Amino acid sequence: MTVRVATWNVNSIVPRLPRVLDWLDRTAPDVLCLQEIKNTTEAFPAEEITARGYEVAAYGLGRWNGVAILSRVGLDDVVRGLPGEPGFDGQAEARAIGATCGGIRLWSVYVPNGREPQNPHYAYKLEWFEKLSDLVGEEMRNARPFAVLGDFNVAPTDDDVWDITLFAESTHVTGPERAALKKLRDAGLSDVFPRPLKYDHPFTYWDYRAGNFPNNKGMRIDLVYGNEVFAKAVTDSYVDREARKGKGPSDHAPIVVDLEL
């Protein structure tokens, strides 16, 4: 069975909907994990997506964050929220949703940004990673294909940012953040490394400002972490930088993963 799975931080689903619909039509993923839908579960604009044959599971609590999974190969055992996840400043946040699609267990995640290393948001980020690690430990008890996809807000290596010298005192590249990723790999997940459609590095994010996209000043912070049976089934993976072009894009590009299961 061939399955195409994708992940995309859309930076708000409502203004991005025309682009997402067009991208679904052209790319035809079986499953699409979304991050930063920036609205509520109830307000998710599902109609035109379901008209294309996808089931929708969304989880959003308001104007920030929010995640979703779209699937045309089944959408079962949906879990909204990371078990035991911390909130920030006393508020729950919608940053994870899990579902089983076509026999594959998938989690769409939007890891907290961290802001600056001294900011309480950074400690929250590391705490959130701990709960993600706990979840992965639980999911790894099953033999089925399993992957965590989404915006991890960490560049795994110095090659995953356009110029590491500009990241002193910055989040996304610190030792503890990278150690959190390593802990996921030590638990048995592999970084499904995508090919870039252009240039040398498969960046997935480029700031809107200062011409960062045309200058390819990007970061690889959106990741696909799969267990062994998932990773071994991968036949191709790429970052669709075409989706970052033109008027009204997200600041992230989608990652597409093809599997033969």
Added chain:
DNA sequence: ATGACGGAGCGTCTCCGA
């Protein structure tokens, strides 16, 4: 070469993003 911030909310500004 697909381009020089953009989204949301009670909002003409602030917060957030990485």
